[in-house]
Amino acid sequence: MNYLIGAFKPSCNISITFSDGKTRKQVPLKKENGQTVMVPLFQSQENIAGKISIEPVQGKKVDHNGVKVELLGQIEESSMKFILLTEMYFDRGNFYDFTSLVRELDVPGDIYEKKTYPFEFSTVEMPYETYNGVHVRLRYVLKVTISRGYAGSIIEYQDFMVRNYSPAPSINNSIKMEVGIEDCLHIEFEYNKSKYHLKDVIIGKIYFLLVRIKIKNMDLEIRRRESTGSGANTHVETETLAKFELMDGAPVRGESIPIRLFLSPYELTPTYRNINNKFSVKYFLNLVLVDEEDRRYFKQQEITIYRLQETS
C-alpha cells in the first residue's frame, strides 16, 4: 500500500523512528511481497515509543484534518477461494485487528515544514507473536495517518516484530511409547522431553523389540500443522520442516538406535494454541520407518515448542 501511495507522489515524507532504535535488536521480517526487511524486535509489555517526522515536499504544504498514530495487531487470513485459484498470496484476505491503540498527534491544520511528534504506547499488551504462516499471518504495525478530506489520507506503516519468551517449563516429561504392527514390528521410542525450546536438541532412542520386516531406513520428521478457521471451515495445512535420517539399513531385534536432533537449523516457531480463536500452530515429531518395498510405517507425536529467553 505504501507502494500505491508512492505512485501518487505524496506531498510529504513520513518517517517513523523508535527511541531505542539504535540499540534495539533488529530481526529480518519477510513481507507479503516477498521482500525481507530488518525490523525492531519487541516483546509484550514493552513500551513502544519514538518519533514521527512529517516533512512536506519542497514548497508544498500539507493541509490535514488531524494526525494520528495507531498500534495495530492484525491477523490476516487468506481467503479460501483465493487460495484455491492461485495457491499463493495472502492479499485480500480477512483482516482482524486484535489490538488497536491510537495516539492523536496533531489537531487539524497545515504543516509547512518538517514537524516531529513524539509518541509512546506504554506497557503494550502484545500476547501473540509475529507469525508468517502458510495461510495465516500475524503482524504488528505502527500506522501513521494524516487525514485529509477530499484528497485522501496519507498513511505510513512501520512493521515491528514481537516475540514472547517463556521460562523453562517446570514439568517436562519424556515421551515414551511402544508401538508396532502385530507380529511384524514392535518398537519402543523415547524422546527425552515433551517440550523443547527453539534451540533445543532432541535426544532419544528407538529400541527394536521385534523386527520381521526388512527396514531400509528410518527418519525423524518435524512437522508443523497450521490450522485456521473453526468448525466446518477449519483448514489444516501441514508442512514437513525437517527430515532427519536416524538409521540406515535393517536393524535386528535388540538394537537401540540413538536420536540426536538439533532444532536450531530449522525455522521453527513456538507452538501457538488458538490465537485469538483464529488459528493454531502445532509441532509434531513423526517417526517414519521405510521398508524395502518403500512402505512407510510412522508414528506422530506432538511436542510443544517454546521460546526460551536467551541469556546472552
Add this chain to the structure above:
Amino acid sequence: MMKSDGIEDEEKWLAEGIASIQHNAFYMHRALDANNLREVLKYSAQLLSELRTSKLSPHKYYELYMRAFDELRKLEMFFKDESRHGVSVVDLYELVQHAGNILPRLYLLCTVGSVYIKSKEAPAKDILKDLVEMCLGVQHPIRGLFLRSYLAQVSRDKLPDIGSEYEGDTDTVMDAVEFVLQNFTEMNKLWVRLQHQGPGQLKEKLEKERSELRDLVGKNLHVLSQIEGVDLELYKDTVLPRILEQIVNCKDELAQYYLMDCIIQVFPDEYHLQTLETLLGAFPQLQPTVDIKTVLSQLMDRLSNYAASSTDVLPEFLQVEAFAKLSGAIGRVIEAQVDMPIVGAITLYVSLLTFTLRVHPDRLDYVDQVLGACVKKLSGKPKLEDNRAKKQVVALLSAPLEKYNDIVMALTLSNYPRVMDHLDNETNKVMAMVIIQSIMKNNTCISTSDQVEVLFELIKGLVKDLDAMAGDEIICTVKKNILNGGPKRLSFTVPPLIFSALRISQKVVCGLQLIRQLQVQDGDVAGEEVPATPKKIFQILNQTIEALFVVPSPELALRLYLQCAEAANDCDLEPVAYEFFTQAFVLYEEEVADSKAQVTAIHLIIGTLQRMHVFGVENRDTLTHKATGYSAKLLKKADQCRAVYACSHLFWVDDQDGIKDGESLPELPELMEEAVSTVDISIYRVLLCLKRALRIANAAQQMANVTRGSSGPVTLFVEILNKYLYFFEKGNPQITSAAIQGLIELITTEMQSDSSVPNAISDAFFASTMRYIQFQKQKGGLMGEKYDSIKAK
C-alpha cells in the same frame, strides 16, 4: 550372460560413484581454498553421500571408500585449523550433526571428533563414547562396517591409553578398552549379519565377499593388543571375557573361527597361558561346524614355541597346569562336537602331544595319557579307513620317537601298542617301519626281555608277513576263513590265496637254502633237517584247490594244480609235483568236458610238463605218455594234430647230451623204441610225434575232401614243417634234410592239386617259411651247410 552383466553394471556404478566423488571433491577443494566452511560442509556431505550406495560388492565399495577417505584427510586438516573457518571445534561438532543423511553426518562427525579429541577441549573418552554410540544409526552391514572401520582408524592414535597424551584422570585405560570393545562388538554383529543380505543363490559369493571383510573386524583386536594399558589383569578380567562373549553369542561359524584364531595370533603367549581356562572354556560353546581343531592346534603350537623360547617360562606352564587344561579342553571339545570326524580328534591329540613333548619332555606319563585318550576315542570303532586319519595316527606315534630318539621310551608307554592296534595292517606296517628305522638310526640297545617282547608286539605287523615260519599259520587261518566263503566267492578268493601261499613257499625255500649255506659255513653238518613247512604248505594248497570242486570250476582248479606243480618243481619236491599232475590229469579226464576247454587244458598241461625238471624217468614217461595220449584223443583233427606236434617238445630237452655234436643215429622203427636208451628213445619220439601229427594232418585233409569236396588249407602241414625245421636246427639227428625236403614237396603238391582251394593265409605262411629256409641257406656257416641239401624253389 546375466552374471557378466552384473559385473559390468557394478563397474559402471563404481565409475559413476568415483566420478561423483571427484566432482564434489573439486568443489570442496575450492571451498577449502576459500576457507568457506558452509560450502565445505555442503560438498563434503555430497561427496560422502556416494557411500550410501547399496549396489556395490564389498570389494568395489572399498575402492569407493578409499577415495572418500583421502578426501576426509584433507577435510580433517581444514577442521583442525580454526583460523581458517572461525568456528570452535565444539560448535563444529554440533554443526556437522545438522546433516540430514546419517552416513555423511557420521563420517563428518568422526572426522570432527578426531579433531575434537586432539584439541583436548573435552575428555577423549567422552567423545569416543559419543562417536561409537552414534554410529549405531548405521545398521547396514557393509556401510556400517566401513564407517566403524573409519572410526577405528581415526581414533587409533587418540585412545586414552596409559602414557598417551589423551590419558584422563581415573581408570582411563578402561575407557579406551571399552571403546574398542564396543566398536568391535558392533562391527562383528554387522559382519555376521552380512550373510543374511541378498538372495540365497549367491550364498557362496556372499561368503567369499564376507571373508574379505574379516580383517576390518579383526583390526579391533589388534588395536586392543596394542593398548599399552591392557596388562594381564585387565586382559583376564575384561578384555578376553568380553571378546569371547561376543564370539560365542554371534553363533556364526566364519566369525567364530576367524576371531578365535585372531585372539590367539594378536595377544601375547604369556596372556594365553595365564588365561587358558577362560580361553579354552569358549571352545565347546562354539558352533559345531567351526574348525576348532585348527584353532586349538594353533594355540598349542604357539604355546609350544613360547615354551621353547626360554626355559624361564617353563615354571609358568607348570603353575597353570597347562597340560591338564589343554587335555581337558580337547576332551570336552571332542565330546561336544559329536560330528567331528575322527581325523579331527586325532589331529588335536597330535597337537597336544607335540605340546607336551616340547613343554614337558620329562613327563612320559603325559605322553601316555594323550595316547590313552586317543585309544579311548578309537575304541569301539572299526579300524581306520580315512587316509588322513591314518596319517595323523602315524604322526601321533612317530612324534615321541622323534623327540626321544629312543624306542625304549616308547616301549614303556602302555597305550602305545593299543593305539597301533587300531591301525589297519598297511598302516601298522608303515608304523613298524618307522619304529625299526628309529632303532637303526639311533643304534638303540634293548636290554630287557620284557622290552623285546613289547617291541615284537609293536612290529608284529612286519614280522608276520616276513617270517616264513609263521607263514603257514597265516595261510591256514586265511584258508579256514576263505573256505567258508561259499561257492560264489571261492573262485575269486582261492587264486589269490594260492598265489600268496606259493610266494611264501618260495621264501621258505630261499630261507632254507640260506640256512643251509650258513650251516655249511659254520661247519655244522646237522644234516638234512629240512623242515616240513613247504610240504605242509603244498598240502594245504591241495586241500584248498579241492574246495573249488564244489563250485565247480575245473578249468581254474586245473590251472592252479599246474601252478602248484611248477612251484613244487622249483622246490625240488618230486612226489608233490607228481601228485599235482596226477590231480590235474584226473580233473582233465573227469571234469573238463568241453572240447575247447580241453584244447586249452591240454596245451597248458604240455607247456607245464615241458618245464618240469624234477621228474625221474619213470614219472616223466608216465606223464608225457598220458599227455600225448590225451592229445591224440581231442575231438577235432586239427586240434589233435597241433596237440600232438606240441607233445614233441616233451621229448626234447635243449641241453641233452649228444645233440650238439650232431651225431647221426640210424633211423629206428616204431617198435624198437623200448630197446634204445632213454635219450635215444626221446630223440626218436620227437620224430614219432611229428609223424603222428603228419598222419593226423593228412587225415584231416582227406576228411575235408570228403565233406566239402575240396581239400582244406595246408596250414597244418606248414606248421609241422616249422616244427621239423625247429628240431632240425636244434640238431635232432632223427630229423633229416631229406624228411624236410619230402615235406616241402608234399606241401607243394597239395597246393597245386586240383582240389585245393587257394588260401592266402596258408600260402603266405608257407612262402615265409620257404624264405626262412632260403635265408638260412644263404647265411652260410654251420647252419648254411646244414640247409645246403634242402632244395627250395
